[in-house]
Amino acid sequence: FQFIGIEHVVKTLRSVSVDLNNDASLLIDIPDALCERDKVKFTVHTKTTLSSFQKPEFSVPRQHEDFIWLHDTLVETEDYAGLIIPPAPPKPDFESPREKMHKLGEGEATMTKEEYTKMKQELEAEYLAVFKKTVQVHEVFLQRLSSHPVLSKDRNFQIFLEYDQDLSVRRKNAKEMFGGFFKNMVKSADEVLIAGVKEVDDFFEQEKTFLLDYFSKIKEATAKAEKMTRSHKNIADDYIRLSATLNSLSAEESTNYYIIKFCLKLFQNFLRVCLKKVEGRVASDEELKLTELLRYYMRDIQAAKDLLYRRARALADYENSNKALDKARLKGKDVSQAEEHQKRCLQKFDTLSESGKKELTNFKARRVVAFRKNLVEMAELEVKHAKNNMTLLQGCIELLSGN
């Protein structure tokens, strides 16, 4: 399957984050993408007024693995421990349409040519939808970075945007250096550690409770929303097959029942025009707005939790350094060393807490705005589709009763 040049289609799908591309000093977008076999090649386009870049406008090709590399290096950077690192975009997943395509190929013999063509068209549309989604989510990742006061200045980020050669060499080196150490650490038992911390700061106490609870709820809601949109898609598929069968039935040479043929033709038209279009569109709009929203913020909250985790570790380190200092004082050995260590730990913890507070407050605001935008758009789309449906149905009824 090859889709060449999704030109500006992606621009219409900025559903998840509210317009991040506001700051004219650094504007990033993905205007183009190519899908070869299952590898997606994104064209990352940058327009900037910053002097730190070599040119004011440029584009580079990037793969999904490059995005992951960028994300991981940011996570591993100690200086950013007090920041919410935007969640990494998920790997492009063409599994579902690919499987369906395979099944379609196997069943080709049992279908009429028209049925097969229709199903194929629908599958291509599904491929396209997956494609659009993955482009969007990669774009948003970059835009989150570019709109962050600290992260936008990251050296690796600049390399990612500018370096016109293959990044794969760098990627390999990075893996060898860090080995995903910190990342793996964070992944396991973060909740236990976060929950176990004796919190002195009210703000963080509240945040902790809120985030842990919210995370489990949004995870649940995401899963249920996904199931719901999948059901919608199934129904849309059923309507496609139904209309194709009715079509071949009404085209049957041997069907001698003229009236039946006529009615079937009408009914099939009705199905094809009204329900398929509308149901199919409802499924994908709902998915974009609701499911993607939930999915994205689920990952974002995980990123926020990671921040809490790092802070909790810093606090644990500080407490340990206190104990070490006491022990050193008792023994009368290496006291100054221990004092230094303790001071550093405290400093780290304070820095983390300060930036963490800012980040989490911003995060809250960002989340509310995004939810509002998406819920409003979703409701408006639902109304639009239902009204559309009514208009189409009216036409069908006139047709059916006028014969």
Added chain:
Amino acid sequence: MSKKTTENEGKSGTAKAAGPTFSKPTEPADIFTEEAAATTVPRTSNTVNSKANGVHSEEDLFTEATVELSLDSPRSSRKNEETSKPSASSSSSSLSAPARQAKPPPAALEELEDEEEAELEDKFDVLVSVKDPEKVGDGMNAYMAYKVSTETTLPMFRNKLFTVRRRFSDFLGLYEKLSEKHGPNGLIVPPPPEKSILGMTKVKVGKEDSSSADFVERRRGALERYLQRVVNHPLLLQDPDVREFLEKDELPRAVSTQTLSGAGFLKMINKATDAVSKMTIKMNESDAWFEEKLQEVESADQHFRKLHALVESLVVHRKELSLNTANFAKSAAMLGSAEDNTALSRALSQLAEVEDKIEQLHQDQAAYDTFSFAELIADYIRLLGAVRGSFDHRIKAWQRWQDAQAMLQKKRETEAKLLWANKPDKLQQAKDEIVEWEARVTQFERDFERVSATVRKEVLRFEVRCETLKIFKYQPAQYVFSIFVYFSPQLIKYWEAFLPEAKAIA
């Protein structure tokens, strides 16, 4: 035989040439007049014969449907399909009361549609209903008893309105008797719904969930449509077994139906088809009409089975959607309660409520899909099976005739041998047997011709009958209409109510 063939071919030839206009040839009228001669059900009453009027009565159907479509339970939407029939007919008959006195002109197709409506107004009508399923007994011996009510103006019945209680095996028993008696004559005996061990077991065991309620409702509807088809057939209506079924207080328990399980029934139909397809090759078909018809029927059967599977899949998916929407609503409510921004929290709870209401819509639509769509397609598939059965009986009649001819030939050979062997006493016996078999051959040939004519008549009746039309004409319209009138507007209402809440988030 050949004479009849050309006649019939002529008729069906015209039918083919008719095209998608509404002036059908005389043939249907002939069928009815023929039937009128045979039975006491003259179809003289005829409402309209112009296209304009036909459209008009259709609109009335829709108007009635608007009124009848009470927006809640699947029950009511199911009833609509039923009640809309008589109410539409009352309106169409009021439209055309003066026209009724006129002698029926060559039948236009709407005539026949309206005629079905008019049939109900006809003073020779019989209207049956199957209602109020009630569980009798407990455990594995339990069964469902249905109230079978008949409303009629026919003098052959004791009363105008009467009700009896019947159980499923009674219906099967009736079918068995009718198919035994009339099947071999080439009649298309309407088939009842299949037995379902799984479905009934759930009911017996007392599982009070929606799936067993669904099952009972589907069966009730199927039984009702089955019975109505039986009484609509002028020949079957005359059968004393039918009258007994409708009128008699207590029926002897039909035992032999135990073999008529769902799978067994289908196997029976399938075996018949195999037999037919095998025999059609052997049978020297002098009348291409039958061969073509059978092919049509078989191809239609294939398509409709596919259609049925797809609609059932749609029903399943819609039920899944309903369940998933309900689950999502719950999770959205939970998320709303965890949300610390007040306005967003309220919006999320509202979202949960909207999704909950939508879930109910999905449920209703699933029910509608089931009862107005899937069930009627299933009916149609069963009817197609019955049509194939009638073809099978014709083949059997042919076979009997051929076998008799072969036997006659053998007897003649025996006679010749005996003549040569000079055995005078055995010879007389042989001569007697020849006379006997000659009579049989003549009889079976006449039987075959009679059965062929009946099959042909029955098939044409089947084709033209409104039940065929009803499925394919009114059902799509009603389906579309229900979405137009009910589901879509509700969706709009719910989302428009939610919009201000979403906008209020700050």
